[in-house]
Amino acid sequence: xxxxxxxxxxxxxxxxxxxxxxxxxxxxxxxxxxxxxxxxxxxxxxxxxxxxxxxxxxxxxxxxxxxxxxxxxxxxxxxxxxxxxxxxxxxxxxxxxxxxxxxxxxxxxxxxxxxxxxxxxxxxxxxxxxxxxxxxxxxxxxxxxxxxxxxxxxxxxxxxxxxxxxxxxxxxxxxxxxxxxxxxxxxxxxxxxxxxxxxxxxxxxxxxxxxxxxxxxxxxxxxxxxxxxxxxxxxxxxxxxxxxxxxxxxxxxxxxxxxxxxxxxxxxxxxxxxxxxxxxxxxxxxxxxxxxxxxxxxxxxxxxxxxxxxxxxxxxxxxxxxxxxxxxxxxxxxxxxxxxxxxxxxxxxxxxxxxxxxxxxxxxxxxxxxxxxxxxxxxxxxxxxxxxxxxxxxxxxxxxxxxxxxxxxxxxxxxxxxxxxxxxxxxxxxxxxxxxxxxxxxxxxxxxxxxxxxxxxxxxxxxxxxxxxxxxxxxxxxxxxxxxxxxxxxxxxxxxxxxxxxxxxxxxxxxxxxxxxxxxxxxxxxxxxxxxxxxxxxxxxxxxxxxxxxxxxxxxxxxxxxxxxxxxxxxxxxxxxxxxxxxxxxxxxxxxxxxxxxxxxxxxxxxxxxxxxxxxxxxxxxxxxxxxxxxxxxxx
Numbered sequence: 001x002x003x004x005x006x007x008x009x010x011x012x013x014x015x016x017x018x019x020x021x022x023x024x025x026x027x028x029x030x031x032x033x034x035x036x037x038x039x040x041x042x043x044x045x046x047x048x049x050x051x052x053x054x055x056x057x058x059x060x061x062x063x064x065x066x067x068x069x070x071x072x073x074x075x076x077x078x079x080x081x082x083x084x085x086x087x088x089x090x091x092x093x094x095x096x097x098x099x100x101x102x103x104x105x106x107x108x109x110x111x112x113x114x115x116x117x118x119x120x121x122x123x124x125x126x127x128x129x130x131x132x133x134x135x136x137x138x139x140x141x142x143x144x145x146x147x148x149x150x151x152x153x154x155x156x157x158x159x160x161x162x163x164x165x166x167x168x169x170x171x172x173x174x175x176x177x178x179x180x181x182x183x184x185x186x187x188x189x190x191x192x193x194x195x196x197x198x199x200x201x202x203x204x205x206x207x208x209x210x211x212x213x214x215x216x217x218x219x220x221x222x223x224x225x226x227x228x229x230x231x232x233x234x235x236x237x238x239x240x241x242x243x244x245x246x247x248x249x250x251x252x253x254x255x256x257x258x259x260x261x262x263x264x265x266x267x268x269x270x271x272x273x274x275x276x277x278x279x280x281x282x283x284x285x286x287x288x289x290x291x292x293x294x295x296x297x298x299x300x301x302x303x304x305x306x307x308x309x310x311x312x313x314x315x316x317x318x319x320x321x322x323x324x325x326x327x328x329x330x331x332x333x334x335x336x337x338x339x340x341x342x343x344x345x346x347x348x349x350x351x352x353x354x355x356x357x358x359x360x361x362x363x364x365x366x367x368x369x370x371x372x373x374x375x376x377x378x379x380x381x382x383x384x385x386x387x388x389x390x391x392x393x394x395x396x397x398x399x400x401x402x403x404x405x406x407x408x409x410x411x412x413x414x415x416x417x418x419x420x421x422x423x424x425x426x427x428x429x430x431x432x433x434x435x436x437x438x439x440x441x442x443x444x445x446x447x448x449x450x451x452x453x454x455x456x457x458x459x460x461x462x463x464x465x466x467x468x469x470x471x472x473x474x475x476x477x478x479x480x481x482x483x484x485x486x487x488x489x490x491x492x493x494x495x496x497x498x499x500x501x502x503x504x505x506x507x508x509x510x511x512x513x514x515x516x517x518x519x520x521x522x523x524x525x526x527x528x529x530x531x532x533x534x535x536x537x538x539x540x541x542x543x544x545x546x547x548x549x550x551x552x553x554x555x556x557x558x559x560x561x562x563x564x565x566x567x568x569x570x571x572x573x574x575x576x577x578x579x580x581x582x583x584x585x586x587x588x589x590x591x592x593x594x595x596x597x598x599x600x601x602x603x604x605x606x607x608x609x610x611x612x613x614x615x616x617x618x619x620x621x622x623x624x625x626x627x628x629x630x631x632x633x634x635x636x
Contacts, residue, residue: 007283008036009046010057016073024057025049026184027076029123031092031115032085032106032298034060034287038278039302041140041176042083047280048177054078054184060287061107061114064122067129075131078187081180082123082168083140086298088529089119090154096527097556098154105301108293118142124166135193137183138162139172144324145531147173147203147262148238148252149221151231151539153528158225158539161252161260163205169193171203174324175310177277178266200244201266206259215249215261216241222255228540229547235536236544242322244268245376268311268330275336278307284347304344305356305418306337308402312360313368313383314422316452317463318498318526318534321360327377329364334402338409345411352412357403358419363426363434365398380545385465388428396426396434407441417442423449423473424465432476439480443488447477450493453501454512461500461543461550462534467512492518496563498526499537499552503584506562510577511589513566514597523566525559568597 010016011034016024026049030042037043046056057076062069070080085092085106093101093112100112107114116122120142127136146162163171170193172179179201186196197204197211206212218237219230234252241247247264254260269277284303286296309331312321337357344350356362367373368383369391383389406415417438426435438447451470452462459466474490481488496506513520528535537543537550553559561580564573577598581589589597 006288007281008034008058008287009050010073011060011287011289013073016055016057019055021055024073024076025054025078025188026056026081027070027073028056028058028081028083029062029070029127030058030060030083030085031089031119031123032060032083033108033114033290033296034058035106035296035299036283036285036287037299037302038280038282038307039305040086042085043282044277044280045081045083045139045176045180047282048181048277049184051276051280052181052184054188056081062123062126064116064119064126067126070123070126071130075134078184079135079137079169079193080127080131082120082127082136082138082143082166084115084119084142085140088142088145089115089117091527091529093117094154096525103297105298106296108290108296110297111293120162120168121166124168128167135170135187136166136168137170137172137180137193138166138168139176139180141320141324143168143171144173145320145529147171148218148250148260149224149234150530151528151535152530153535153538158221158231160221160254161203161205163203163260164254164258169204170196172201173203173262174201174265174326175269176201176266177269177273197261198263200264203260203262206261207257209253209259212249212251212259212261215251218250218252220253220256229542232536232540232542232544232547235533236547238262239322239533239544240379242326243376243379244326244328245374246379265326268326268328271331271333274310274330274332278332278336278340284343301355304347304350304354306340306344306354306406307359308332308337308357308362308399309359309364312364313372313377314361315382315385315463317461317537318495318532320529320531323531325360327383328367328372331365334405337402338405341406341409341412345409350411352414354406354412354415356416356418357406358417358421360420361425362417362419362421363396363399364422365402366393366395368392382463384422384424384428385463386460387465388424392428394425394428394430396429396431400434400437403437403442414444415442416444418448420448420450423451424469427469427473427476432480435476436480436484439477439486439488440484445487446489446491448491448493449473452493452495453498453505453509455501455505455508458498458501458505461537462495462498492520493522493524494520494566495524495526496566497553497559499534499541499543499550501553501562502551503553503558503562503580506565507580507584507586507589510565510568510597514568519569520566523563525563574598 028046049056057073059072103110104112120138143162148161152159179199182199218234224231244265244267251259251261311325311329313327454467456466477490528538541552543550561576564576568577
């Protein structure tokens, strides 16, 4: 094992020279602070390269206003690697209302302003000013989801591929362990980066259309700028080519002269490959240089969690997993996960609680069906919606055994499951052992689930099952808890203003919450992030899967009304809720009594609340006065 004295990869020239090196093979420039933990993409990629004999230096959160900030190690032998970090920098910086966030969990002390907007583009331009001819490979979530022309919510425009906007040479998209090693080996062999055009999981650019073979041509960039139908058609083709076994090479044209070419996705990792990656010598910590700032908040969320799997065949429209990780589930072995858990128990900060065991979907431990292992996921069919596919293999036994083994480890008091899980997959399992075990051992009072909405009209657009499936799940969950004599609750995640959601649908959701005595504390307004089907719907008003029209609420005030309806009990939402109800002629929901959402006048309710508070004070005072007086203390 190489590395500095503290176990991290070099972050200074002095540390590089202490290893006896005068040049790095790769320099990794990242928008996140340096955390050497397997939940951070930069840690995985750098450690994978290290395991293959390459020397990697880390430049994390450089001062993008100073060209010298990326010159820490000088020019690398093979190239620069650039990533915005674990989050898209625009999502990291802005709320859905396009307001600045107050914290950054991936920066020292949670302080904002440590990275620029559109970090990948800025970092690449910074590198090019000093090293115009050095290969630059970009990756991570920001580059991966912007690999082709895409709708950008923050500028409300269709932007070019980030490969062109950044001036980089290659994109390593998706989960990049396979592609980054192939790229490194090709560069190390002496190949020019412009000749690396064949590697799965990469995107390259060329001016030679003749060199592009066996490929599907997407609508030209100039066409999709003007034509939203063409944009939706482009997204449809891209989503039909996300499977590593079936995907074709695809390309798009800019100005008739420049071509951006996407090779098929890299093949899924085997269990052995997954185990090898998670067995690499991560320190599991943030770099000591951040200690004085209080460390990196994001690590606290994952430090005592275990990654069990990758990929998801859930296929939610608003999620970019299909576009990034793919639909084929890959899982680590029990031995690998248990070894990490045992190491975790030796951490002085470990208190006996494993916070999570999962991934994109907690209980997925194998592909949806045997066909996916050889032929890939179906191109135009989902595994779970509108109903579970007849070929779906529903089986929780492996996950149950894993949880049981983790519970039995010395030093482990409790194992929680906090990753999202698919209640429709659970309901499709005739064996209810998993639900009972989940309730008995792995829930901390509240089980967070994601029905997202209750209107089937909206759920269809979301790629979620009918609300009847969620209702059935809640009934079973409550029944199991009654049998176990446990006081636990299913808490729903809900989303407002998703494409397809009308004001009528939002009121339907409010009525559902009222009927079921639910009071959501948190609500997510739909956020049009790059790389999702829902974002395409938001921009075009077209569902790219069916090429049919979709209603989209874009007006900020009316979006606020939809959001307020989910939290109709909040006094500050009264006027918005009342406006929505009157607009839809739902005066039947305005009145005094348990059957109404809101009272006729806000002022009356305020008065009623004051009366209730006054009565409480009077009753408290009366009890105090009527209580028997005890003997006072004697003075000596």
